[in-house]
Amino acid sequence: xxxxxxxxxxxxxxxxxxxxxxxxxxxxxxxxxxxxxxxxxxxxxxxxxxxxxxxxxxxxxxxxxxxxxxxxxxxxxxxxxxxxxxxxxxxxxxxxxxxxxxxxxxxxxxxxxxxxxxxxxxxxxxxxxxxxxxxxxxxxxxxxxxxxxxxxxxxxxxxxxxxxxxxxxxxxxxxxxxxxxxxxxxxxxxxxxxxxxxxxxxxxxxxxxxxxxxxxxxxxxxxxxxxxxxxxxxxxxxxxxxxxxxxxxxxxxxxxxxxxxxxxxxxxxxxxxxxxxxxxxxxxxxxxxxxxxxxxxxxxxxxxxxxxxxxxxxxxxxxxxxxxxxxxxxxxxxxxxxxxxxxxxxxxxxxxxxxxxx
Amino acid sequence: xxxxxxxxxxxxxxxxxxxxxxxxxxxxxxxxxxxxxxxxxxxxxxxxxxxxxxxxxxxxxxxxxxxxxxxxxxxxxxxxxxxxxxxxxxxxxxxxxxxxxxxxxxxxxxxxxxxxxxxxxxxxxxxxxxxxxxxxxxxxxxxxxxxxxxxxxxxxxxxxxxxxxxxxxxxxxxxxxxxxxxxxxxxxxxxxxxxxxxxxxxxxxxxxxxxxxxxxxxxxxxxxxxxxxxxxxxxxxxxxxxxxxxxxxxxxxxxxxxxxxxxxxxxxxxxxxxxxxxxxxxxxxxxxxxxxxxxxxxxxxxxxxxxxxxxxxxxxxxxxxxxxxxxxxxxxxxxxxxxxxxxxxxxxxxxxxxxxxx
Ligand SMILES: CC(C)[C@H](C(=O)O)[C@@H](O)C(=O)O
Ligand SMILES: CC(C)[C@H](C(=O)O)[C@@H](O)C(=O)O
Numbered sequence: 001x002x003x004x005x006x007x008x009x010x011x012x013x014x015x016x017x018x019x020x021x022x023x024x025x026x027x028x029x030x031x032x033x034x035x036x037x038x039x040x041x042x043x044x045x046x047x048x049x050x051x052x053x054x055x056x057x058x059x060x061x062x063x064x065x066x067x068x069x070x071x072x073x074x075x076x077x078x079x080x081x082x083x084x085x086x087x088x089x090x091x092x093x094x095x096x097x098x099x100x101x102x103x104x105x106x107x108x109x110x111x112x113x114x115x116x117x118x119x120x121x122x123x124x125x126x127x128x129x130x131x132x133x134x135x136x137x138x139x140x141x142x143x144x145x146x147x148x149x150x151x152x153x154x155x156x157x158x159x160x161x162x163x164x165x166x167x168x169x170x171x172x173x174x175x176x177x178x179x180x181x182x183x184x185x186x187x188x189x190x191x192x193x194x195x196x197x198x199x200x201x202x203x204x205x206x207x208x209x210x211x212x213x214x215x216x217x218x219x220x221x222x223x224x225x226x227x228x229x230x231x232x233x234x235x236x237x238x239x240x241x242x243x244x245x246x247x248x249x250x251x252x253x254x255x256x257x258x259x260x261x262x263x264x265x266x267x268x269x270x271x272x273x274x275x276x277x278x279x280x281x282x283x284x285x286x287x288x289x290x291x292x293x294x295x296x297x298x299x300x301x302x303x304x305x306x307x308x309x310x311x312x313x314x315x316x317x318x319x320x321x322x323x324x325x326x327x328x329x330x331x332x333x334x335x336x337x338x339x340x341x342x343x344x345x346x347x348x349x350x351x352x353x354x355x356x357x358x
Numbered sequence: 359x360x361x362x363x364x365x366x367x368x369x370x371x372x373x374x375x376x377x378x379x380x381x382x383x384x385x386x387x388x389x390x391x392x393x394x395x396x397x398x399x400x401x402x403x404x405x406x407x408x409x410x411x412x413x414x415x416x417x418x419x420x421x422x423x424x425x426x427x428x429x430x431x432x433x434x435x436x437x438x439x440x441x442x443x444x445x446x447x448x449x450x451x452x453x454x455x456x457x458x459x460x461x462x463x464x465x466x467x468x469x470x471x472x473x474x475x476x477x478x479x480x481x482x483x484x485x486x487x488x489x490x491x492x493x494x495x496x497x498x499x500x501x502x503x504x505x506x507x508x509x510x511x512x513x514x515x516x517x518x519x520x521x522x523x524x525x526x527x528x529x530x531x532x533x534x535x536x537x538x539x540x541x542x543x544x545x546x547x548x549x550x551x552x553x554x555x556x557x558x559x560x561x562x563x564x565x566x567x568x569x570x571x572x573x574x575x576x577x578x579x580x581x582x583x584x585x586x587x588x589x590x591x592x593x594x595x596x597x598x599x600x601x602x603x604x605x606x607x608x609x610x611x612x613x614x615x616x617x618x619x620x621x622x623x624x625x626x627x628x629x630x631x632x633x634x635x636x637x638x639x640x641x642x643x644x645x646x647x648x649x650x651x652x653x654x655x656x657x658x659x660x661x662x663x664x665x666x667x668x669x670x671x672x673x674x675x676x677x678x679x680x681x682x683x684x685x686x687x688x689x690x691x692x693x694x695x696x697x698x699x700x701x702x703x704x705x706x707x708x709x710x711x712x713x714x715x716x
Pocket of ligand 1: 074093094554583
């Protein structure tokens with residue numbers, strides 16, 4: 001039976017980078033005879049413009065029907081001033097994550113040796129960096145109820161959100177992280193703020209309970225403020241980190257930026273069965289949208305992750321990753337990773353180079 | 359009328375570093391004839407050990423009576439396993455902040471030219487770094503109600519905390535930040551997660567309203583995940599940053615670590631009248647406690663901040679800061695900031711060197 005891939009270009013540079021990734025996907029689709037059916041739908045600001053909603057019913061239905069989803073990016077200043085909080089590009093993304101139960105977010109931060117100079121950190125601090133951040137993606141303060149802005153006595157406005165996790169949600173993401181650590185260097189650091197927040201006291205308790213099932217994995221705990229410091233000071237001390245939705249948002253972006261080449265980093269968001277949505281770690285970069293200078297490699301590498309995790313096509317994934325590495329070896333660089341002596345490439349030139357390498 | 363300074367050594371390296379800072383304070387007290395009365399009390403784990411409570415009534419009364427407080431640090435593994443969440447060293451610190459209304463937390467991240475090599479970032483990225491993080495300290499998710507761990511249907515444990523701010527709290531910290539920016543380079547970046555959290559939508563709204571009163575200050579907004587990235591990528595783009603309690607905890611620690619010399623960074627926590635608690639940015643470092651190798655300079659520089667902000671003795675503050683700089687110029691270094699060719703100093707040797715320079 002043929003498998004379905006849904007492509008959601010989204011906003012900003014989303015359409016440009018996804019276009020290149022789609023070329024790559026089509027190429028391996030025929031090379032490996034994968035029989036993938038590829039569909040495309042609107043999400044985010046583009047969907048608001050066309051339908052008034054960030055996540056149209058048609059898009060959600062297609063997402064449910066798909067075996068895997070490739071997303072570009074959502075959001076931009078154009079939609080920032082929409083007063084109705086429910087009609088924002090981000091709600092499209094959050095809506096898919098939640099509706100499809102994509103709770104397991106894998107965000108690798110890997111430094112490509114060819115791009116070592118791009119980091120703002122000293123080479124010895126980041127050379128060989130390879131860490132994986134596992135972020136819970138469908139719970140925590142992103143989705144907690146109650147939430148809103150209300151008027152208190154005296155007409156005073158008050159905003160509130162709820163940071164909540166139950167033990168099942170924690171255990172579920174904990175397993176993803178322990179399994180990932182088991183397949184890597186067997187060290188897992190759970191990040192919380194258990195000295196202040198009760199919800200993360202429970203988080204820590206459940207991680208400790210779970211560790212009994214993974215005696216081969218070394219579990220440690222770190223407060224989130226210290227984790228942010230340690231990522232800056234000595235990121236190579238980490239193998240796998242696991243944390244909640246909000247802390248994961250912050251730490252995974254910081255970790256990605258350590259590499260200096262966030263334009264290279266893919267991510268996966270998985271449900272319990274391995275169905276997933278794949279997207280670059282970077283955002284929609286509205287400031288450079290439409291100029292054809294965005295780096296499509298993170299999205300192309302997201303296709304590789306998709307083939308490996310959701311489409312049971314690991315050889316195709318390997319081949320794409322090798323092609324990307326080869327293109328870097330050919331000294332081709334988009335503007336974000338450009339350096340002296342390298343050859344400038346546009347978004348589509350980069351995509352075409354990967355195709356040639358395939 | 360004589361002014362009162364309360365010293366709270368706390369836990370871990372707290373007593374060692376505070377001892378040196380006290381010597382410095384006593385020295386300027388007589389040099390400048392400040393007439394300060396200096397008292398000392400227990401807080402944190404040390405107070406738990408002695409009285410069973412992290413913030414004994416006597417300590418709280420002394421804190422209320424004081425014009426300024428100097429804190430070492432609290433916490434350590436010894437007290438991590440206390441099951442009662444109300445009896446933890448951190449509760450002593452949080453209790454003072456809250457009881458005294460010390461809502462305005464100023465955390466400078468400054469790179470001392472003598473210590474430029476200590477940073478894990480490339481010199482050109484951090485040379486001359488001088489940013490100020492203004493963190494709200496008595497509200498937000500640290501103090502929000504309801505909070506706790508409860509048992510749901512089916513016996514499932516659930517942890518929850520509440521992230522809440524009203525417009526008055528936001529306006530109050532906003533003013534501190536706008537004033538600070540006005541006295542510096544007139545650029546203020548407010549950090550929120552207004553694309554996801556309603557409480558920070560209100561935060562952003564109030565900051566925008568407030569900016570009408572500060573037309574000379576340029577206000578910008580940044581999502582917290584992007585702020586974490588930008589601190590790693592190009593920290594010198596910032597002048598003053600303002601954010602809530604939790605984001606401020608994370609970002610100020612990351613910013614401090616950019617300098618590579620967190621052992622050098624003081625902080626102030628102020629109430630509406632300028633009364634304040636002063637403490638180093640670093641923690642209690644239980645792993646090196648009692649060895650006499652901790653860096654006392656952040657605590658000594660906290661004394662300088664205290665003299666400037668709460669004790670109306672700016673000349674004494676200037677003199678301490680100049681003395682610290684002089685000691686660095688003499689190439690004296692504690693272990694945390696040691697480098698080739700420099701002269702090793704213990705905690706007390708460093709304190710004595712500052713005294714000599716005074
Ligand atoms: C766009 C935004 C809602 C999203 C998030 O905060 O989760 C993004 O920052 C991410 O990390 O995928
Ligand atoms: C010790 C802890 C409660 C405290 C905090 O989180 O506020 C500390 O990390 C700080 O930043 O002063």
